[in-house]
Amino acid sequence: MVSFFLSYHRDDSFVARLIDDALTVRFGHEGVIRAGSDDDEAEFGRWVDQLDVAAVIVVIGSGWRSGADRSVRAPDIVGRQIARAFAWGGPVVGVLVDDTEQPAEEELHPSLRPLADLRFWRIRLPSAYSDNRRLVDALAVTFDTDTDTDTDGPDVPVLRDEAPVRPAMPPPSSAAAVVYSTRAGDLKVVEPGTPGRSSFSDPTTYSTRYEVDTDGHQALLHVPLPSKDFGRDFRASIAVEFRVTDPAQVVRCAVSDAVPPLRAFLVDTCRPVTRRFDVDEIGDAETAVRELLGPHLLAPGGFTLQAVRTRLSIEREIDPFQTSPRRITPAAKRPRLRPLSRRVRRHRRPAGNTRFTGRVTGPGAVFGVAVEEPQRLLVARAPAQVPVSQDLSVDVRFVTEGQPVHPDAATARLKSLVVLDAGTPVTVTVHAPAGLHAEGPLQQTVLIRPGEDPPPLRFGFGARTPGLHRVDVTAWAGGTFLAEVSVDVSVATGGPFRDGQPRGASLPAPHARPGEVTMEVRFDGTRYTFQLRSDHGVLFAPVVESVTNTPTAAVENAIRELQQVARGGSRDSPAMTRQVIRSAGIGLWSELVPREIQDQFWQVRGSMSAFTIATDYDVVPWELLHPLSAQQDAGFLVEQVPVVRRTYGQHATTAIGLDNPRFVLPAKAPTGAREEVAAIRAILGADDGEPITRADELLDLINSGSLGALHFACHNTFSADGSFIDLDGGRIRPALLTEASIRRPLQDSVPLVFINACRSAGVAPTYTRMLGWAQQFMASGAGAFVGTLWAVRSESSARFATxxxxxxxxxxxxxxxxxxxxxxxxxxxxxxxxxxxxVYGDPFATAA
Incomplete structure (x- = not known):
């Protein structure tokens, strides 16, 4: 992710906010960090020393000249921030506001004298929007890996046909490779000219047949590439001859058009080369690019580039700078900051139904200004009732609000939607019980483009077993979960066919967050289905494993052993105890995680930024996983990366409410509970209010919707029948939150709920699903939930909480x-x- 630090005085905040808005639109919500004149210098210094940043942008306007030349002769906080940035050594981009003069070397403090040699971009107030747009375009060419490009000629479709496998199918095209998808998710490639290419039409073994074009093709790309001089770019015309050499990879990556992945590959490959040359060294730059792009290059997506011809020209002769000194070079990679100060503010996009795009047009529209657009809906529909043996389909659509849907549609409005100009791929997966036999792929990818709705997706099934069957539909961008809906289908012997109403869900911004990985785990009583999702470029197929016994007994044994260690009941030495704990995690990894998922994990581990376990069957302590291979051992998973869970049906939010915290502190609280509450009050700046001691008071507070952060310091009793907490006036159980889970009273305040008690995250079976505190609070709208999987030590649990x-x-x-x-x-x-x-919630959520 490209990140920029923006430094300015309060008097120059108009231009700074204009730049901030434009950078946020172009590079995303986390791409800009602002620090104005009110920010603490020490906090800034700790931050900038560790930041993975593309450039520091310095805004110089009237704020630099007010008072007694405060930033020039005797640096104030902002001046000292800039001095720190020069000492750090990364690129610094100067911006002069209106007619402000560039500071001269003799009037600058020694620590700020590099400003006199800086190339400055000027933003004049009468033309601020257009000047700002050109600035951000220049930053994109120099630092971004996804610069907007144009192509000459049509798209090049390579995934020609996709059809469910049936006993009698027409022969495939003679010029195309045929790829068959098995029921287990494997792919079998049958090249052109192979005898009996239609003999794989066995629906009991294969689910889908794809035809992939393997002929030779050509494309002409026109792309901007950076030079050594920021703001002066090369223009590359790249003619490429290519063909598909790995048809299975085309199917895995769902590559319908060959041009976008080839364009991205060539830009990413050429950018570091041209960045080494001045614009007057265009001949040397062109030679270096040609040497790099030799014949027979392998490109992502299953392509081989057989020949590449490149010509460079100078993209822009406009010099928007006042002077022409110091050249900007890209920043070296630095580790990203862990704690981020509250005083260095990440800019957040305004809430509401506004959607930003990277290119805004129309009367009065300017780059970086929000444009109101209708919101979208995720809509799923299936028949409510079908007779046994009849085929049915589940239809899934992404619909712009205001477009026609079924009159009985139950829909929800979308949140702010950010879609890339070139479109954002969204994967839809359908999960159905064994009573509904899948007649085709259960996973499809669709491209959502700005201003248009994609075609509907159809998932076919055959009704086999009488009963009520729930079909879950989930939407994903890479490893980022977006939304889910569920539809119920009743299958009856000799019953009628009755249509059902669509179900809708809100869809947050459909973009994959870099490095986010989700392991989805589902269990239908006899089979586990695992699927690993990431933005790694490969769409991993689901892995299904049958089990003869549920893991409940093994899990309970492992938890009993860990509880005994926690209570000090182990007779082993400290070193041996550590080995016992480690062995429990390795055993869980090797016995419960399928080998295919383990292999996929090691493929994405290097770029992983967060790991989410998405499951509605929570008896397995996945936090105990200790990934291990013959070559790799980085410890427990929770030691390596942020690990959270999500439960199906939870409220999607990137904010967590810590305001107005309340504390549940029964009369018979654990040892040290009052000290724990006092410490958390101090951290959150909370008043010394009375704790909650009565069950009815707590339940009323939850159902009222006025609940802020909620912390339990208490005992939790867990048995096979479920959990309960003893309070004055009665026991509170997860089942008492059923009303809240339906009405969702907490979705506005999105509070953090932390039950610091013994095994507060345990679950117990109910009529249709596993039920526990986490599921009920998250379904009620909580922003996050924290609980325990086994009995914990009071002193240790208090330290963890604080x-x-x-x-x-x-x-x-x-x-x-x-x-x-x-x-x-x-x-x-x-x-x-x-x-x-x-911990349940969005791994990237922050305190509201």
């Missing part, structure tokens, strides 16, 4: 706060408490 709250209050994401709390509690080898916590 470390977690401290990190979250300082601006850490939910996942990073959990990681910090876990890794900070490992000093006692006899205490596995740090492994006992499970």
């Amino acid at each position: 470390a977690f709250y401290q990190a979250l209050a300082e601006g850490e994401t939910l996942g990073a706060a959990a990681l910090a709390a876990r890794t900070g509690q490992q000093d006692d080898p006899l205490d596995p408490t740090w492994l006992a916590y499970t």
